Every structure is written in C-alpha cells, then in structure tokens.
Amino acid sequence: MTTREETLALWRQQEQTVRAKLAAPGVSSLEDLKAGTGMEFLQKIWDGVLPSVPIAETLDFIPVEGEPGRVVFQGTPSKRHYNPLGSVHGGYFCTLLDSAVACAVHSMLPQGMGYTTLELKVNLVRALTDKVGPVRAEGKVIQVGKQVGIAEGRIIDADGKLYAHATTTCLVFPLP
Template identity: 30%
Template sequence: MTAVGDPGPFSAHLGFRVVRADGDGAVVEADPGPEHLNGGGILHGGYLSALLDSATGWAVHAAGPEGMIAPHVQLNAQFLKAGVAGQPLVCTATCTSVGGRICTTQGEVTQAGRVIARATGTHAVISRG
C-alpha cells in the first residue's frame, strides 16, 4: 500500500494530493489546469471521476485492515455543476461499509465551496491483508 501523501503514479500524474486518509475517510485535493478541460471549456468528467475514484479508494483502504486489497468494481458519478480550471478542488470521501467481500464508499468534489460532483462506489475485497 502507498504511504499517505503519495497518491500513486496515475493520481500523481493528474496532480492529486492526498491530504488525509484515516478511519474517518479521505481528503484529496487537486489544482485543475487548462489541460483538464473538455472541448466545451469545463472540467472533463473523466478528470472528476478519477478524483472521486482516488479519494474513495483511499477511504476504503484506510477503513479496512492493513494491507487490504479492494479495487473498485463500480463507480457511479453524478456531475452537478460545471467545474473550471484555476480553482482548487477538494474531494472528501468516506467508506460507508467494510465487509468480508464488498466495501462501499461515497464522495463529493467541491470547488469554491460548491458541490460539483458526487459518487458512490463498490469495492471487491480480494485480500484482507
């Protein structure tokens, strides 16, 4: 498992920073730039989905036993408002249940104090550590 603060290679490539990952959940921040926009000039849904995926992943791994492996098997994202480049994003996520085979999560992305996206996720526990 990666140390808290090290988001992993893909998330680092996108500029994500793990602020916190503990039993209460996870907080991951990002500073979107023009390269994260879609053709319409707003934040790409894939960028927001990757942020939600990362934060909910950190939340489930922080809630489970040390060394647990529980990748996403489903992520349902909802985009509520258009996000923009140049303003920080904060993604807050929690693990809502840790089971022997399945874990569930939820998260939301805010920008300038407004919720712009949210998601629920399901993770398959493939190793308990």
C-alpha cells in the same frame, strides 16, 4: 465563519506541506501493500516512505487529509484538464472521486487484505473550469465488510459549492 480567502490559504498551505513530503511517483510492491493495514500503507505513501501515485501526478492532485474511513484529495483544475467543450473533462471528476472513495475503503482494510473497484457512480452537478481554483474530493466509508466496501464522495470548492458526488462498491479480498 471562515471566509473563502481563509479557506484557500489553509488549503494551499496543506497542499504545500503534503507536496514537500511526497516521494517521486512509482508503484509500490505487493510486499509493501501486505506489510500493514490499509491505513498504514496509505500513510507511508503520504509520508514519502513509499512512492507517490502516478495518476495523481498526471492529473496534479494530492491527498491532503486522511484517517480510517475518510480520505480527502485536492486538485486545481487547469486548461490541460479541459475537454473540447471548454470545461474540465468528466474523467478528471471521476478519477478524483474514485481516488477519494477507494482510498477511504482502503483505509479500513486489515493487514493482508486488498480491494478493487467494482462499480463507480458519479453525478456531475456543475462544470469545473480553471477559474474555480482548488477543489477537494472527500471520500467517506459507508460500510466495509469481509467482501464488500461501500463509500461515498463529493467534490467541493473553497466555498463548499458541490461540483460532483459519487458512490463506489469495492470488492475486498485477501492479497496473494
């Protein structure tokens, strides 16, 4: 069984490795999006071939694992993410989970297809603070069809403690 310290060391090493490869934030072109499958597009971002995502820089989270149907983002909540009540704002939870579940759907799309989130349902289970350390949002596909993609996600800490869970429904469509 892995200890918390071992998990944290692994997570921090993965984060350092990924951060070293990411390009500066920016927005990819429609041509870049259409050039390959959803997984190929995401991999180009993760490899630093395409720009990293601006919202991830704003909230300081990054993708740390990804494969078709499963994507994991990691972030370390800090006081700059706090609400007036003294804990991490719900928008941080929602953005981290939306990124994980939507990218899980995106990872399953064939070339020439895009998506947009139609619905995101998030349940906040417990408060996050700057004392928690890094957390991970793992998104997993439930089903992706020709018009609809569905995925679920969870935010956990290094002990496996659940902080929030979500489901999404995405509209899948041909790119213009």
